[in-house]
Amino acid sequence: MRNHGFQPDHVTFTGVLVACSHGGLVSEGWHVFESIRNEYGMEPLPEHYGCMVDLLGRAGLLNEACKFVDGMPIRPNSIIWRTLLGACVNHNYIELAEKVKEKINELDSYHDGDYVLLSNVYGGVGRWAEKAGVRNSMREKRISKKPGCSLINVNHLIHEFVAGDNNHPQFESIREFLVSMIDSLKVVGYTPDISNVLFDIEEEEKESTLGYHSEKLAVAFALLCFKDSRTIRVMKNLRICHDCHCFMKYASDVFEREIIIRDRNRFHHFSKGSCSCRDYW
Missing domain, CATH: 1.25.40.10 (Tetratricopeptide repeat domain)
Structure with a gap:
């Protein structure tokens, strides 16, 4: 200028x-x-x-x-x-x-x-x-936390996923696939970050709670629907958490997909195990 x-x-x-x-x-x-x-x-x-x-x-x-x-x-x-x-x-x-x-x-x-x-x-x-x-x-004080919500366009239809919500008609298939995804990512080093999940539940339940974050559900659904190598694009209303950010990096590498997530703060472009934000968001 x-x-x-x-x-x-x-x-x-x-x-x-x-x-x-x-x-x-x-x-x-x-x-x-x-x-x-x-x-x-x-x-x-x-x-x-x-x-x-x-x-x-x-x-x-x-x-x-x-x-x-x-x-x-x-x-x-x-x-x-x-x-x-x-x-x-x-x-x-x-x-x-x-x-x-x-x-x-x-x-x-x-x-x-x-x-x-x-x-x-x-x-x-x-x-x-x-x-x-x-x-x-x-x-x-009757203060409620805004739930995480992610949107994804699949075959010209907008699908909405809300954290912990199982109302999607294909939820069971998505859940089963997401569980298998997490197991695959653990093999190559992914460890769920359970530090901010409620303390009075078992470790396995904590991991399950993290698994139902909206962006994970959206990406799992996209992988189920898209058998080709097209880029997965997700919009989220809140800032992506550290665990989901780590999950997406591993997923982009293991499943050989580019994943773009637009959260409240910025775009995250995951590719080959890294993010465009350089883990700085």
Whole structure:
């Protein structure tokens, strides 16, 4: 843009900062953020600060992210705090996650995702009592988690899969095939990540619960329907979890298929055992 004489605006900077965040480009992101004021004479907007918190959080620089938030000239809003909370979950920063949740509570900005994130960070380190406490609090406040939902186009028909839902007319066939898929992937190294499944059920049940995540059901259905090598494309309403992300990498390699999943955050293009996001999402 600069080479062609175009002046970047606030929207431009938001797009560039988001790209830096999803690409893990920390130093480049800092340069872009500082240039908003220093080179272009504009004041960063709340969304620019949010992008920087996301950038630092994704990179695991939680302490730096906290200092950044504390030094903001504007009051952090709930979106910025939730961004930091999400980073705490991804990197298992429990104490910081609890403090961030308190900040969100002070804003009287309740969201089902806040409770789910805090519950997940407890589950990730095996603090099951605290995880159960968060879930109980959700029930008391009548807060329900939005179920994961995946859509796939098969033979010009849109099929919807919801996590844990067995209403699809071919569910039994899909379930049986998915079980065989998981067994095949385990042979080459796939290990289900059960850290965030309810603690009071047996290990085998935990794996079964993970197996019914909507994107896995959708991909299993596609493999049943498509006998050729066409690319599998799935749309999901929530962020893909670590276990499903790992599952898709193995599946793309073992079944020799390209799998594209558009989750809430980005496109994931799985091919030959790797993902276009480079495990950075």
